[in-house]
Amino acid sequence: MLDDDLRLTARAANPVGTVVEVRGVRIGGREVVIIAGPCAVESENQMLSAALAVKAGGASMLRGGAYKPRTSPYSFRGLALEGLRLLALARAETGLPVVTEVMDARHLPAVADVADVLQIGSRNMQNFTLLEEVGRSGMPVLLKRGMSATLSEYLQAAEYIMAAGNAELILCERGIRTFEPSTRNTLDLSAVPMLHRETHLPVLVDPSHGTGHAWMVPTLASAAVAAGADGLLVEVHCDPSSALSDGVNSLTPDVFAGMVEQVRRVAAAVGRAIL
Amino acid sequence: MLDDDLRLTARAANPVGTVVEVRGVRIGGREVVIIAGPCAVESENQMLSAALAVKAGGASMLRGGAYKPRTSPYSFRGLALEGLRLLALARAETGLPVVTEVMDARHLPAVADVADVLQIGSRNMQNFTLLEEVGRSGMPVLLKRGMSATLSEYLQAAEYIMAAGNAELILCERGIRTFEPSTRNTLDLSAVPMLHRETHLPVLVDPSHGTGHAWMVPTLASAAVAAGADGLLVEVHCDPSSALSDGVNSLTPDVFAGMVEQVRRVAAAVGRAIL
């Protein structure tokens, strides 16, 4: 066992497995859920075109960042409240539920007003007061694995959220930091079966941040589903070369749609289906 | 590009891709090759029963170590010449070509006498004089990625073998060393598409060493094939609990046969087949 003090997140606490339901989309069941959209919300046109494209391509949820954690203070850091407004608009147009990141407890009321799922990013995996706040919110939470978090530490971070009273929790492997320089991170797909064994929570995979190369995303998306992922988090942009962040990771709508078709076949091969 | 001084191993040197043929088994073509057998050759009975079992289960090549690199000098280190004799016997019984490790250039004549494919283990990935010897042998070589080798260093090691005149070369991702303690290594499946892009050589995956957990091997084997692996290297033992090495990694024949069935479906889903 990864840790003997996992009281709420341990598999034994809910042997049949948790299904998180978001506006009718079930995460953690037989269906594999595809969540897609741009890294950052950049403009109304960019957000709506991406949202329509990912819906057409087979996504059942929408992602997009209004608040962006960026390594440098001089990078584009998101549209904040205006970004949230555009996410709400994109949901209204497409009907897709929205996943978006909250970086600061003080932004939580505004983000919670729009988001269907609150994302906690890798850099905040051990921002413990934020974990408790999203725990208390009672809203569905997508907690990404920290860049150098062991699986034990990851589940202990999840335990903070559940200990605050929130069982609507989704995990996401997004690549870990290693010595290999040719990929942005090293996607740790063995984390998927290990987490499924140790916890009852659904486990997604983010091949976009996990690899840092758009051309590699469909292949790793297939591998993730073969490894048992309950869903994928994928960056899509209608014009990746003009994206204000993570353009090199982002699929065009066409490539995304092709990816979904391939992933659908892999899902069937392992007894799953794409939602 | 990973490295601009890859003259012989670079994709551009053979854009259509290399197929290595071993007694009629083609590695690097449309078919995914399954190579299975015990970690170490332990006895005639153990080796023959494992060989028959993996053949029945769907393997098209046989693996087994007569010379075993072991972290501690006090561990079982293989049967050496007697192990080679038993591998030859297993091939005679099953018709399966044999992959076995050579750890020392001085053992090469004896190993080459029996092996159909010479394996260079992770710990010897940068044993440059050994690379040149197996290069000069002209025999098919399976070169495993070093535990902390970047892909650039890995291809430069492969370049040693090709520069010595040997194009019958197969690569194998087997997990890299990271901070995560719950798996023996971290299987780097993004290495598969990256190597396919950068080199024309076939790429196998070893989920047994890559994870260190037998229960996880079938899942990661599926993921590896979804990631485009040209084959799998899998440890199988008829009685894992009595194995003299790597029992915790080893599948029983039943689990192995089930794994092959699942991998067959995944291979079909990505346009491949199991040989």
Add this chain to the structure above:
Amino acid sequence: MLDDDLRLTARAANPVGTVVEVRGVRIGGREVVIIAGPCAVESENQMLSAALAVKAGGASMLRGGAYKPRTSPYSFRGLALEGLRLLALARAETGLPVVTEVMDARHLPAVADVADVLQIGSRNMQNFTLLEEVGRSGMPVLLKRGMSATLSEYLQAAEYIMAAGNAELILCERGIRTFEPSTRNTLDLSAVPMLHRETHLPVLVDPSHGTGHAWMVPTLASAAVAAGADGLLVEVHCDPSSALSDGVNSLTPDVFAGMVEQVRRVAAAVGRAIL
């Protein structure tokens, strides 16, 4: 150069080097500053006895956590406001300026009321909104390196604080995450000269978290000073075996005093002195 977009933290922005002055204690000058105290404030008696002991042993600043980031939600997480009160008391008794961690922007007014230096812990190195808040506070800040932060990422995090208008900034190497299991982290002492070359900010070393073994702390403290550290951050507890956190890291007052004597000799050998 580590990064070409370091505008305020780059060495070129202040070639003579920054000295941060805290109630008369100068950090970044010729003198090496020793900051010591317990991991967590646990009680009035524990805090005062530790404060008096580190002062007697040669410390010129006091450390102690009122808010403790802990991997598990079920661990002791600090006395919060009561801890801050005890830190103020310890300062009043000893005259030593106080370094204490702020984990959440909402705690900042209360922490700033007591702290002389605001510490940002490793887990919050990329908590960008918190970085900006402590930047705007104008108070001296001690920013610890993240567990898997490259030096480039570290300086970009420092840049957030300076870009918010705060030049009273101190860095601290505290060990990075690697594959080696025998130490809690791997103390990266080459970071000290590299940071001194790339930035004008003072650089401390924390051998307590960096190694996770009290017995090893004096040796690595000496090595850190030989590597050019501008100061040390050391955990001291009058009864380590009863400490509520990090007892295994903590020096007794006697060992601490002996460490200071040894470090004093090493400082002299490299042209520095202990403050």
Add this chain to the structure above:
Amino acid sequence: MLDDDLRLTARAANPVGTVVEVRGVRIGGREVVIIAGPCAVESENQMLSAALAVKAGGASMLRGGAYKPRTSPYSFRGLALEGLRLLALARAETGLPVVTEVMDARHLPAVADVADVLQIGSRNMQNFTLLEEVGRSGMPVLLKRGMSATLSEYLQAAEYIMAAGNAELILCERGIRTFEPSTRNTLDLSAVPMLHRETHLPVLVDPSHGTGHAWMVPTLASAAVAAGADGLLVEVHCDPSSALSDGVNSLTPDVFAGMVEQVRRVAAAVGRAIL
């Protein structure tokens, strides 16, 4: 304890500590030994000038590679037998004992004919048959830590040499592989006290390979001695910019001599002396 099956290398097997004596130079005693010279032997003039320079600067042993493990087959790989001849010449001129690497058991007779200490490089730390050969040789051996070897694995590799009957064994920390890109490796100075606690063998540090930056070598050399290193292995070249390998690591004779003076002061500060 790092490992409970260390029979011969464990501290308990020789609590007073091992001193390896090489032509009168004692490694592992109170004196810190400085071993210096070029990465590779390139020519008579280069080798002799470097040898005389390091002797003048304070070295008590000479290093230089006749057989060079190189990542790429197209790099300069050493002068082989001619390199050995030049090493013998340099010893004759200076009286300094010679440390040189053996990469292949088949080279051992020739290398042993010249070397006073046989070096096993990082890439061969788990070349087990080579470990046994140098073990059987009975000659002093300097075994470098592998790039991603845990200290437990490192001591088990040392155990191979001692189990073959050779107690004349010296260890050397030379940097480990991590995610940090600004240094070639991350020098793990906590390995020095950990090894001293766990084994009776002398422990050197190689700051040249450990950092990959000549300008950083003197600082890390000082830190290594403060950490308790029994000696240093340093690359020196009379004209680093023309070196056929590792020029960026190599000190000029002047910088080397200055380094020795600084290291001498640090050694005194921790109760040691430079031999």
